[in-house]
Amino acid sequence: MSKTYYTTIGLEVHAELHTNRKMFCGCKNDPDQEQPNTNVCPVCMAHPGTLPVPNKQAIEHVIRVGLALGGAIADFSEFDRKNYFYPDIPKGYQISQYKYPIVTGGEVAGVAITRVHLEEDTANSKHDRGAFSLVDFNRAGVPLMELVTEPVIHSAKQAGDFGRELQLLFRYLGVSEANMEKGQMRVELNISVSDDPEKFGTKVEVKNINSFRAVERAAECEIARMTALLEDGKGDEIVQETRGWDENKQATFSQRKKENSQDYRYFPDPDIPKMRLHEAFNLDALRDGLPELPTEKRVRYVDNFGIKSEDIEVYIADMTLATWFEGVAGALTDKDQIKIASNFIVSDILGFLKKDATLQLPDTTSFSTVVKMYTENKLSSRAVKDLLLIMMSQSIDPETYAQEHGMIQQNDEGPVKEMLAKLIEAHPSVVADYKSGKENALMFFVGQVMKESKGSANPAMVKKLLLEMLG
Secondary structure (H helix, E strand, O other): OOOOOOEEEEEEEEEEEEOEEOOOOOOOOOOOOOOOOOOOOOOOOOOOOOOOOOOHHHHHHHHHHHHHHHEEOOOEEEOEEEEEEOOOOOOEEEEEEEOOOEEOOOOEEEEEEEEEEEEEEOEEEEOOOOOOOOOEEEOOOOEEEEEEEEOOEHHHHHHHHHHHHHHHHHHHHHOOOOOOOOOOOEEEEEEEOOOOOOOOOOOEEOOOOOOOHHHHHHHHHHHHHHHHHHOOOOHHHHHEEEEEOOOOOOEEHHHHHHOOHHHHHOOEEOOOOOEHHHHOOHHHHHHHOOOHHHHHHHHHHHHHHOHHHHHHHHHHHHHHHHHHHHHHHHOOOOHHHHHHHHHHHHHHHHHHHHOOOOOOOOOOOHHHHHHHHHHOOOHHHHHHHHHHHHHOOOOOHHHHHHHHHOOOOOOHHHHHHHHHHHHHOHHHHHHHHHHHOOHHHHHHHHHHHHHHHOOOOOOOHHHHHHHHHOO
């Protein structure tokens, strides 16, 4: 009988901070700079005799993250030297934090946070020019925030969901774009599998992950690999190491033996003064200045608008769309209209935008007018869709346009009865299908009437008349 295995995952998340300058020098922090070795200076190139000067804006960003997490902001903090040699570390050490991080504790999406600290990013090694590597130092010294979770995640999906929620938090706070594809946010998995719920298995770190879907797939792959080894009695083959994620092969691969903190020989950086953060920053003012966070917005959208949770997540993920939606909601009179508006936005407007990038969101007042016309039975859902597509490419008055183009819903039974009589006579086989029990045949006639009336007939009335006429 197969044993039960227990997965434990902890995450290390790095995010490049959105600041004007680099972490310890005056060079421009520009993630979009394509010309290599442009934003560099003697400090970030580690020339002898240069001294680092901390970026106060970057420190403030980390404090704001800590406040949003509900973590504790350290009074005393300092920077340390993390020693290791690699071509993208010009000094032979990285300025980081070890014993005294800026933030301890807090939580996101139900996942407890261990710490959040600040360090400098490394340079960027390039391997695309031939049988050699080049180094671009534009990224060297960019402010880099590292967040470490407690080992309390127990599934690949939970790891992915946490990463997505953390990305939203960074974007709402304005501290980082956190674009994984651009390397602005990097997630590293620390995974162990054990057959004893009271003990951790051997920890393996997985890197080279550039999307949240890849976070989930890499976790699933590594969990399966370790579980299979344990099942086969080969648990000793699981060693503490760093593994990479191969997106093409959908598999992890061994990179190197995992270092520990002793290997890095941390010690306080003698060139950077100690920090008294409670004196240097007004924590109450920073806390009061936090924007509405995703968790708070979800609650408000449920309370104020009553829309579906799926719709809420669409707005949470797109702050521009959310602002536009709130403008629409403010012009409507009740929750029922707001729910209908949201259905049209998520089902139709976003679909149009996806198909045609030249289209734009309609004016909030005009769109709310269309929603009101629909709830007053002046427009059918088909007419709303047609009208919306027009409104997204040109400026029109929807009420006037609908009147001039015969889109106003007709509730006069006379003309509809005439259309139905002709259709019933012309399609006896469909009538026979309906009378034999195929109720879907009814929708054929409804569709034909809507087509002939250009969407102006009331579909509910059409169906009622059909039932009467077909017996």
